[in-house]
Amino acid sequence: MEPIIQIHEVHKHFGRDIHALRGVSLDVQKGEVVVVIGPSGSGKSTLLRCINRLEEYDQGSIVVDGIPLDTAANINAVRAEVGMVFQSFNLFAHLSVLSNVMLAQRVVRHRDPAEARRVAMDLLAKVGIPEKAEAYPAQLSGGQQQRVAIARALAMNPKIMLFDEPTSALDPEMIKEVLDVMLALAHEGMTMLVVSHEMGFARAAAHRAIFMDGGLIVEESTPEKLFSSPSHERTKLFLSKVLM
Amino acid sequence: MKPKVPAPPAAAERELMKIPGAEPSSRIDSWWGLVLGIIALTILLVVLSPDPYRRIVLFVRDGIAITLTLTVSSFFLVLFVGLFGGLGRISKNKALRGITTLYVELVRGIPLLVQLLYWYYAFPSIVHSLGAALNLPVLQNYRANAVAMAVLGMTFCYGAYMTEIYRAGIQSIPKGQLEAARSLGMSYVQAMRHVVLPQAIRVILPPVGNEFISLLKDSSLASVVAVTELTRRGREFMSATYMPIETWTMVGLLYLIMTLFSSRIVAWSERRMQFER
Numbered sequence: 163m164e165p166i167i168q169i170h171e172v173h174k175h176f177g178r179d180i181h182a183l184r185g186v187s188l189d190v191q192k193g194e195v196v197v198v199i200g201p202s203g204s205g206k207s208t209l210l211r212c213i214n215r216l217e218e219y220d221q222g223s224i225v226v227d228g229i230p231l232d233t234a235a236n237i238n239a240v241r242a243e244v245g246m247v248f249q250s251f252n253l254f255a256h257l258s259v260l261s262n263v264m265l266a267q268r269v270v271r272h273r274d275p276a277e278a279r280r281v282a283m284d285l286l287a288k289v290g291i292p293e294k295a296e297a298y299p300a301q302l303s304g305g306q307q308q309r310v311a312i313a314r315a316l317a318m319n320p321k322i323m324l325f326d327e328p329t330s331a332l333d334p335e336m337i338k339e340v341l342d343v344m345l346a347l348a349h350e351g352m353t354m355l356v357v358s359h360e361m362g363f364a365r366a367a368a369h370r371a372i373f374m375d376g377g378l379i380v381e382e383s384t385p386e387k388l389f390s391s392p393s394h395e396r397t398k399l400f401l402s403k404v405l406m
Numbered sequence: 407m408k409p410k411v412p413a414p415p416a417a418a419e420r421e422l423m424k425i426p427g428a429e430p431s432s433r434i435d436s437w438w439g440l441v442l443g444i445i446a447l448t449i450l451l452v453v454l455s456p457d458p459y460r461r462i463v464l465f466v467r468d469g470i471a472i473t474l475t476l477t478v479s480s481f482f483l484v485l486f487v488g489l490f491g492g493l494g495r496i497s498k499n500k501a502l503r504g505i506t507t508l509y510v511e512l513v514r515g516i517p518l519l520v521q522l523l524y525w526y527y528a529f530p531s532i533v534h535s536l537g538a539a540l541n542l543p544v545l546q547n548y549r550a551n552a553v554a555m556a557v558l559g560m561t562f563c564y565g566a567y568m569t570e571i572y573r574a575g576i577q578s579i580p581k582g583q584l585e586a587a588r589s590l591g592m593s594y595v596q597a598m599r600h601v602v603l604p605q606a607i608r609v610i611l612p613p614v615g616n617e618f619i620s621l622l623k624d625s626s627l628a629s630v631v632a633v634t635e636l637t638r639r640g641r642e643f644m645s646a647t648y649m650p651i652e653t654w655t656m657v658g659l660l661y662l663i664m665t666l667f668s669s670r671i672v673a674w675s676e677r678r679m680q681f682e683r
Contacts, residue, residue, distance in 0.1 A: 216585055242591030252586035256605045265600055266590035311586075318590060 164228070165189035166322060166353055167213060172222035174208055174377075182208045183219065184377035192321075195354045197364040197385060200374035201400055206357045209374070210324050213355070214244045227321055242270050245315030249327040251307040253299035253314070259286065260295040263314045271318065278317075285313035289343050305336030312343055323347065325356040359404055361389055373397045435673065441666045448659045458649050462640075462656040469639030470660060476553065476635060477622045480560040484617070487565030492572025493598070506569060513566035518559070519627050525559035526550060526631035556628035564621055571617065575610035576602060608679045615672030619665050626661075636660060 167190040174183040182205045190196055198206045211217040213224060215231050224231045226240055234240050254262050263282035267273045273281070286292045289309040291302075299307055308328055315323060325344065329337045341363045348354055348367035356368070364371050364385040371385040373392070381394045389405070392398050451459040494506030513521070530550040537545025579602050587597035629638035640657040644650055 214589055216589060238588075238591045238593050241589055244589075246586075246589040248582060248586060250580075250582050252580070252582035254583060254586070254601050254605075256601075256608075266587070266592060269596050269600060270591040314586075315590070 163192065166192045166227055167355070168223075168225040169209070169213070170223045170225075172209070172212060172219045172224060174205070174212060174217060174219045182377050183212070185222070186374075186377070186379055187222075188372070188379065190322075190353060190355060192353055193351045194370065195348045195352075195356065195368045197368040197371045198355065198357045198374060199359055199364075199371065199388075199400075199404075200380075204374040205377040206374045207326050210246075210326050210355060210357055213322075213324060214241050214246055216246075238270070242266075242318050243321045245318060245320035245323040247308070247311050247315055247323065247325045247328045249330050251299070251304070251311045251331070253307050253310055255299055257298075258295070259291070259297050259299070259302070259310050262299070262310060263317050266314070267317050281317050282313070285316050286310070288316075288346075289313045290339070303336060304332045305339045308332065308336075308340045309343055312340075312347075316347075322353045322355070325354065325358060327357050329358060329360060361385070361405070365389070373400065375400070435670075437666075437673070438670055441663070441670055444659060444662050444666060448656075448663065451656070451659075458647065458652045459656055462643055462653055463660075465643045466636055466639040466657065466660070469634060469636040470664075472553065472633060473622070473625050473635040473637075474664075476556055476560070476625045476628060476633065477618070480557050480564065480625075481618050481621055483557070483561040484564045484568045484621070485614075487561060488568025488572045491565060491569030492576055495569060495573040496576060510566045510569050513563055516563075518563045518624055519630065521563050522556060522559040522627055522631050525555045525562070526552065529555065552628075552632040556625075556631060556633045559631075560621060560625065560628070564617060564624075568614070568617060571610050571613045572606070575606040575613075578609050579605045611676055611679055612672065615669070615676070618672070619668050622665055622668065623661065 167188070169186060169188040171185045171187055172183050173181070173185055175181055184205075186205070186209055188196075188209075198209070200206045208217055212219045213226060213231075215234075215237050227243055229240055231237070231240065253259075254265065257265065260279070260282055263285060264275075264278040267278040267281060268275065271278075283292060283295065286295055289312055291306055291309055294302060294306060294310070299310070302310065312323075312328075328344070329340050332340065337360070341360060344354070344356070344363060345367050354367075356363070358364070368385045370382060371388040372382040373380045373388060373394070373396075375396050381388065381392060381397050383393075388397070389401065392401060452463055491506050491509065494502045495510070497503050497506075530548060533545050533548045537543070537548065583601050583605065584597050587601040588594070592600065625635060626637040628635055629641065634642075636657060640653050644653040647653070
């Protein structure tokens with residue numbers, strides 16, 4: 163079966179000096195959970211952001227669900243199928259939790275208010291905070307905000323979910339509540355590409371783990387193998403710093 | 407990076423209490439007293455000393471109407487010019503960004519009075535020459551309407567200031583808000599309309615309100631280009647009666663009533679916006 167994400171030899175420059183991606187190729191199968199690790203500046207976030215074209219890449223090709231991104235007539239249609247969860251949550255600060263989850267359903271999917279509301283409430287129940295529907299983002303903890311952000315992305319019924327360091331901005335006691343939601347999602351068969359150093363999540367849910375450094379994929383294998391017996395020096399060095 | 411999130415209302419309210427002049431809740435703050443005081447003083451003058459104060463008020467009455475027309479219609483247009491200018495200033499399109507930046511830089515560097523003189527005297531001349539060159543009688547017979555030219559001139563000038571206010575307001579909204587909206591499949595226009603602008607409006611409301619008040623005061627410059635607004639009527643009254651103290655006291659009071667009243671409305675709507683979270 164054709165991979166749902168096909169990344170081929172993608173290059174990305176920032177300005178003249180920074181070569182963030184130096185020819186990255188990666189295929190992700192439908193239903194696969196892939197975890198990407200690597201030092202900061204290794205290009206892992208950039209790679210993720212190229213998949214829904216929040217960043218434009220300079221060379222190579224990315225095909226998402228059969229649609230090549232560089233010729234996509236309607237990038238918004240592609241984006242609606244690719245949910246994204248950000249490190250800094252990015253909930254719409256002026257809208258209630260419920261409106262956050264409803265807005266894109268109404269504007270992009272053109273669902274009627276009753277249906278959008280039903281979908282939103284179901285998803286808020288799923289991420290465990292239906293009682294916060296009328297609250298505003300500023301009134302929620304970081305963990306709650308991130309769970310709302312996941313619900314907001316899921317409300318579009320995406321085929322793929324991208325997670326860009328979803329727990330890095332969270333206090334330790336809130337990390338688990340977010341990872342539990344992600345774990346449940348993985349078990350339901352969602353295609354997920356996750357930039358995260360949460361080894362526990364990777365071991366429990368990921369089919370594949372990838373180590374990136376210097377804008378390249380250095381090594382990839384099962385999470386178990388990558389974390390316990392990495393074959394590259396750079397991977398070993400990085401893991402020795404992270405796993406202390 | 408931690409996102410910048412506003413403090414919950416309860417805490418924000420408590421913070422506001424500490425800042426003088428920003429006490430929340432009551433619709434009628436103590437500065438309304440000043441507005442009422444100025445109005446009372448004006449009425450007192452008119453009642454106790456109808457000659458000349460009542461005469462002045464009656465004489466400049468139509469001038470007040472023109473001042474308000476001038477201000478309100480310019481302000482309405484300025485809001486639109488500022489929105490599109492502001493969006494142009496942050497556009498990825500280099501030409502659009504260049505044009506709007508040039509507009510702002512040029513207009514901000516020329517005094518409003520000179521701009522008004524240009525619109526009233528030079529612009530019609532240009533139209534006439536153009537009409538002669540193209541042999542178009544429509545353009546040759548063009549007569550400039552003083553009020554329309556003043557509205558145009560003030561809109562053109564204040565549009566540049568407003569452009570910068572909108573730009574700053576939009577840029578003050580964290581980039582992640584736009585990215586989150588775009589990642590959900592919203593178009594740029596949808597993301598602006600539903601996510602960025604509603605938040606930017608809260609930020610720009612105070613400076614926009616101040617622009618309204620500046621515009622109201624600067625509308626007095628239109629007196630130089632044949633618009634019979636409040637200041638012009640005041641001058642006419644003074645020339646006819648030679649009562650400078652009384653005339654300009656009354657004109658000053660009338661401007662004060664309008665500006666102080668406006669600034670109270672701005673302060674009130676600012677507070678309302680903060681509570682609608």
